[in-house]
Amino acid sequence: xxxxxxxxxxxxxxxxVTQSPxxxxxxxxxxxLKARHVNxxxxxxxxxxxxxxxxxxxxxxxxxxxxxxxLVCGVFAFFVVRALGELVLYRPSSGSFVSYAREFLGEKGAxxxxxxxxxxxxxxGIADITAIALYTHYWSLFTDIPQWVLxxxxxAVVLAVNLISVKIFGEMEFWFAIIKVxxxxxxxxxxxxxxATHHEVGGHTPGLSAVTDHGGIFPHGMMPVVLVMQxxxxxxxxxxxxxxxxxxxxxxxxxxxxxVNSIMWRVxxxxxxxxxxxxxxxxxxxxxxxxxxxxxxxSKIGIxxxxxxxxxxxxxxxxxxxxxxxxxxxxxxxxMAMAGSTPKFTARMNRSQVPYGGILLTCAVCVLxxxxxxxxxxQAFEIVLNVASLGIISTWVIIMICHLVFVRRARAGxxxxxxxxxxxxPVTEIVTIAFLLAVLGLMWNDPEVGRKTLLLIxxxxxxxxxxxxxxxxxxxxxxxxxxxxLK
Numbered sequence: 060x061x062x063x064x065x066x067x068x069x070x071x072x073x074x075x076v077t078q079s080p081x082x083x084x085x086x087x088x089x090x091x092l093k094a095r096h097v098n099x100x101x102x103x104x105x106x107x108x109x110x111x112x113x114x115x116x117x118x119x120x121x122x123x124x125x126x127x128x129x130l131v132c133g134v135f136a137f138f139v140v141r142a143l144g145e146l147v148l149y150r151p152s153s154g155s156f157v158s159y160a161r162e163f164l165g166e167k168g169a170x171x172x173x174x175x176x177x178x179x180x181x182x183x184g185i186a187d188i189t190a191i192a193l194y195t196h197y198w199s200l201f202t203d204i205p206q207w208v209l210x211x212x213x214x215a216v217v218l219a220v221n222l223i224s225v226k227i228f229g230e231m232e233f234w235f236a237i238i239k240v241x242x243x244x245x246x247x248x249x250x251x252x253x254x255a256t257h258h259e260v261g262g263h264t265p266g267l268s269a270v271t272d273h274g275g276i277f278p279h280g281m282m283p284v285v286l287v288m289q290x291x292x293x294x295x296x297x298x299x300x301x302x303x304x305x306x307x308x309x310x311x312x313x314x315x316x317x318x319v320n321s322i323m324w325r326v327x328x329x330x331x332x333x334x335x336x337x338x339x340x341x342x343x344x345x346x347x348x349x350x351x352x353x354x355x356x357x358s359k360i361g362i363x364x365x366x367x368x369x370x371x372x373x374x375x376x377x378x379x380x381x382x383x384x385x386x387x388x389x390x391x392x393x394x395m396a397m398a399g400s401t402p403k404f405t406a407r408m409n410r411s412q413v414p415y416g417g418i419l420l421t422c423a424v425c426v427l428x429x430x431x432x433x434x435x436x437x438q439a440f441e442i443v444l445n446v447a448s449l450g451i452i453s454t455w456v457i458i459m460i461c462h463l464v465f466v467r468r469a470r471a472g473x474x475x476x477x478x479x480x481x482x483x484x485p486v487t488e489i490v491t492i493a494f495l496l497a498v499l500g501l502m503w504n505d506p507e508v509g510r511k512t513l514l515l516i517x518x519x520x521x522x523x524x525x526x527x528x529x530x531x532x533x534x535x536x537x538x539x540x541x542x543x544x545l546k
Contacts, residue, residue, distance in 0.1 A: 109294020179450025
């Protein structure tokens with residue numbers, strides 16, 4: 060059965076989405092996520108360890124220009140989420156961009172989108188449990204416990220939360236986000252007070268002199284700013300969770316536009332604002348990769364237990380990321396399983412309407428990460444973070460390609476665009492794709508990390524091609540079954 064015939068039947072049959080889901084993987088979910096859950100999932104996706112921990116090393120390498128890097132990457136991240144938001148309002152789906160890739164790019168597109176996203180989150184999950192173990196070792200109470208044991212405990216706790224119900228997941232993300240936002244707001248208030256009063260911070264007087272007297276905005280030139288782009292892009296990973304979560308909320312047409320539109324000012328306030336503040340409080344050379352920049356500032360002014368508080372917050376951010384990864388991959392893998400491109404067990408749901416099969420598959424990869432922590436505890440974090448960056452860039456590119464095809468079909472009268480739209484199409488999509496591919500290409504200038512990451516692309520491509528030949532017959536059979544049901 061041809062793919063075009065299946066697509067034609069889908070379009071013709073889409074008369075009542077609520078009675079006949081366009082994606083078989085959407086059936087069976089509860090609608091227990093509230094507006095506050097989705098809004099906080101959007102915040103949680105925009106604020107993570109990339110800011111709380113990663114900004115220290117990037118400030119050291121790139122200087123105050125890091126704020127420009129966060130702003131530029133944030134704008135393109137907003138374009139991606141805005142495009143995804145439009146697709147969500149066209150047709151909410153827990154399969155999110157995988158479901159849209161199936162409709163607009165065919166089964167091969169959905170297959171690549173889904174497995175690259177799985178690569179992103181399964182490796183990010185390894186990074187998260189590694190980070191959790193490292194952060195827990197900060198306290199002397201846990202220093203005698205092996206890193207791999209702490210990683211396994213963290214994975215077990217978050218797995219249990221995910222398997223109970225989507226409502227519990229939503230509540231957990233809500234409070235994780237509250238902790239992160241409250242911490243950032245508290246720090247920014249302290250930083251503004253230090254600036255306003257010119258209170259000395261570690262022997263330095265806060266203000267523009269912290270920038271102008273130490274090399275200016277680009278103390279090490281443009282290249283370090285370009286090289287940190289990969290890490291900055293990864294810092295925004297998880298923004299696309301809004302699209303997945305929309306499939307389990309009762310009123311996506313109300314919730315999604317508000318959540319997506321709020322992302323832009325959050326990026327400006329929390330990322331760009333906090334980095335500017337950090338740059339004005341201390342010279343970039345004072346910050347380091349092995350300490351949160353917020354801890355650096357607070358410890359310089361003698362605030363007691365600053366390290367303990369920030370370590371707890373960074374630990375929370377890593378737990379939140381792991382929680383989100385299990386949630387999203389479970390839904391994505393179920394959507395793919397219904398189309399035949401993942402193992403059948405990933406389509407299974409428990410009594411709480413949670414797709415436990417896909418969640419367990421992601422956990423299985425994370426268990427390999429526990430082994431990585433056992434064998435290479437000092438290198439585990441860096442290894443998996445590089446692989447994850449390939450997954451997130453490819454996911455965002457696929458979202459923009461899907462939106463391009465969607466707009467083209469809308470202009471041909473085949474589909475109807477919602478009032479909530481990505482502006483400037485097709486220029487916005489093309490520029491965003493070009494930017495993301497440029498970030499990928501510029502990674503070659505970093506021989507220690509970026510170049511090794513790029514050399515993984517041929518291996519990933521071979522695995523994807525081999526996997527497609529293994530599942531294509533099952534995918535074809537699933538298409539035939541779907542077409543028979545639509546007749």
